[in-house]
Amino acid sequence: MKLSINGENKKVIYLSYTGMLEPLGASQVLNYLKGLASEYSFWLLSLEKLEDLENVDAVEALKRELKDKNISWYPLPYLAGGKNYLKNFQQLYSLTQKYIDEEQISYLHCRSYMPATIAWLLKKRGKKINYLFDTRGFWFDEKADVGEWKKSGLSYKLAKVIEKTLYNNAIAIVMLSQKSVDLINDGSLFKGSEKLKNVYFIPTCTDLERFSPAFNKVNKPIKIGYIGTAIGWYNFEKTAELLQLIKKEVHYELEIYNGGQHQFIKETLLKYGFEDNEYSLKKVGFNEIPEKMRQLDLSVFFIHPFFSKNASAATKFGELMASGVPILTNKNVGDHQYFVEHYGTGKILDINKLNTYNYTKIIMDLKSSIVVSNCRKLADDVFSLYKGVGSYSKLYKEFFE
Template sequence: MYVSILEKVFDGGIFRNQVIELLKNIKIQDSSENIALFIMLPILLRSNNGIHFTWNQYEREIAELKAEMNINNIDLEISYIPMLFSHFYLKPFLLFYFLLITTPLLSIRIIKRKISVIHCRSYLPTLISCLLKKIFPIHVIFDLRGLYVSEMVTVNMLKNDSLSYNIWSKIERYLLELSDQIIILSDTFAEYFESKKIDVKEKTKLIYANVNIPYFQSERGEKVEYKKKLELEKYNIFLYSGSLGHWHSSDALLSVFKKIAFQISNPILVVLTQYRRDLILDSARKYGIDEKLLMIKYCKPEEMLEYLLAADFGIIPLTEEQLGDDFYWVARTMLSSKAEEYMAAGLPILFNQQIGGLQYINERTHVGIPFTFSDEINIRVNHYHTLSKNCKDYANRNFSVKSNAEKYMQLYKVN
C-alpha cells in the first residue's frame, strides 16, 4: 500500500509524475502485484475565495483519479481528516491529536487488505506506520521526501532552537532507525544521515524522482523551430522555471544572469513562475539589467515545454545568502525536479555549486556549469552539444518512471 497524507494531490504535476505514473508502471510490469493507494486529505481547504470542503473543491479531479485507478486495477481510497490549520501537526501538543485521528484509519486498511508492505511518502505516513509496526507485521519503506527537518527550518515552519524542532529531530531519528528501507532522492543525501550520526547505510537506496521522459523527448522539431514559434529566434535563451522565494531568490537569479549576459550576443532571461513580477523587476533594476533582456511569464505546463525545448541553458541559482547549517544541508542534499526536467530536455544547466546532488552528478557526467557568486562565470563552451547529450543520456538512464518502477518492485517483494 502506498500512503500519502496532506499532500497537494491535485495541484501541479508532482504527485502525478511521482506517484500516479509510478504505480501505473509497476502494475504494467507486474499485473499480479496487488497495489493500493491510500490518500488522506484535509476536510477543509482555504483559498482566496474562502474555505471549501475538499471533496467539493476537487470533485471532478477526484472522480477522474478514481476512474483512472480503476482502469489500471489499482485500489484507491481517500479519507478526509479534520485540520485546524496548515502544518498543524508540527506543534507537539497537536501531534498527538493528529496521530489519534489517523492511526486508526491506517490500521483498518492494514487489517482489511492484509497489507504486508507500506510505501510511505514522507514523514507523516512513516511515523504512523512505524508506530503500527509494534502491532502488525508490516515492512515500512520510508520514501524521504520533503519537508525534512532542516527544510522546515529553511521555510520558517520551525525554529532550530524551539521545542518543536527538538521533538521533530528525535522523531526523524526514530523513523530512520525503525523503518525497513529508506529511499533517498540524491547521491549526497547519505551525508545528511552521517552528520546526524545515524547509521542506515545498509537499508538506504537511491531512487531519483521520476520525470516523464517521453514527454520531453518524443519526436519534436529542432530548437530553432521552437525559438521561431516563440518569436525568440534571434536570442540565446537562459531559462528559469519554477517558484522563487525560499530556495531560489530573484536576486540570485538576476545576479547570475548579469555575469553571463555580457559574454554572448543577444541574451535573454526567460522566467516561468508564479512569483511576483514586480519583485523580479526590482532585482533586475538592482543589478542594472535592462527589462528588455527579460521575459517573465506564467504559463501552463504544456506551454512551459516549448520554452524548455527552445532554451539554450537552464539556471538553478539557489540564494546568495548564507543561512546557517540547516540551509547548508538543504542545499547539499538537493538535486531538484527542476534539474531533472532540464536534463530530460537536453538543457545544460548553470547551477550553484552548493547544490550537492547536482554537483555530484556533474563531477561524474558533465551536464552543466557550476558557479559561485564570488567568481566569474565562463559561459563560452565549445562542447555544448556534448553537454546536451550528456543531460539526455543521464536522464534516460536514471529518471525514467519505467526504470524507477522496476526498482520499487524489488523493494516491494519482501519474503
C-alpha cells in the same frame, strides 16, 4: 509475473502528504504507482488542497483513471496553517488504520516524515505492518536551516530523536541523492545512522517520453530560461545577479515560467536592471512545460546550499536533462555537482564569485549538440522513470514479502 496471495495482487497502502492533483504528485507519485500496479494493488491516501478538490470533475476523472489501473485513491482535504497540522495528521492516521483493518494490509509506502510517523505509531500500537520510508529529504534539518528551529533548542533535539526512531523502524529507506546516503552512512545525520544497512538511492525521476530534446535549435538570440518557484529554497536574488552579468556579455532572450511569485520576480529583476519588456514572465500549465523547456538553450537556478539540501534533488533537474537543456547552478545541493561535471551538462558556479566568470565562453561551450546529447544520456542513465519504477519494484519484492 504477478506476485500474489491466493491469486490476488499484494496490497500496499501509499501515504502522501503531497496531493495527486498537484504537478509534483502527478509526476513523482502517480507515474511510479502506475508502473507498479500490475503487480500490486494500491490504496492511495493523499492530502489535497481545497481549491483542487473543488474541481469535482477532475477529482472524479482521476479516481476512475486510477481505479482502472488497480489504484484506489482516497483524497483527503489538506487544511492549511500550522494549527491544522494535527488535524491533517489525524485524518490521515484514521483512514490508514481503517484500511489496515478492513483490507488486512501489512505494507505501507510512506512518502515523507508525517506518513512515516503514522506508520510507526500504528506499528507501535500493535498493527502487524512494515513500512518503507521514502524520506524526500532531511526534513527536520530543513526546519533548522531556515531558522524555524534552533539546533540547540528542545524542538530540534526532540525531532532528531523521532527521526532516528523512524529510520530505525523502517523496513527500507529511500533517499533522493547518493550524497545523502553517504552522509547517513558516515553518521552525519544522527548518532548511529552509520549502523543502518537498508538505505537506498532513487532520484526524482522523469518521464522521458514527455520530456525530449529539440536538436539543432537555432534561437537567435539564445533563450535562457528560469522554471518554477523563485522563493523558499531557491535563491532568486543570486539568479538575477547572474542574469545581469550574462547580459553584459551575451545578448539573449529571458523566458520565466512561474506560478505565483510574479510580483517578487519583477521587483527582483528591476533591482538588477531588467525592465518588464526585457523578459517574458508567464504561468504555464503542467502539460505545457515539456514543450517550453525543450526550446531553451540554457536554464539557470540557484538553491541555498544548506546541510539539508544535500538530501535534495530538484525535479526540474532531471526534466531539463531529458530535454537536452544544460544548466548553470551551484554546488552542495544533492548530487547536482557530480552529475553536471561528470556528464558535461552545464557549469557549477560559486554564487559568491559570480563576477569572476567569462560567460561568453561558458555559453559558447554549452551551446552544442554534444552537450544536448550529454544531457539526454544523463537522463537515460539516472533519471529515467522506467529505471525508477524498476528500482522501487526491486525494493518491493525484497521487503514487501
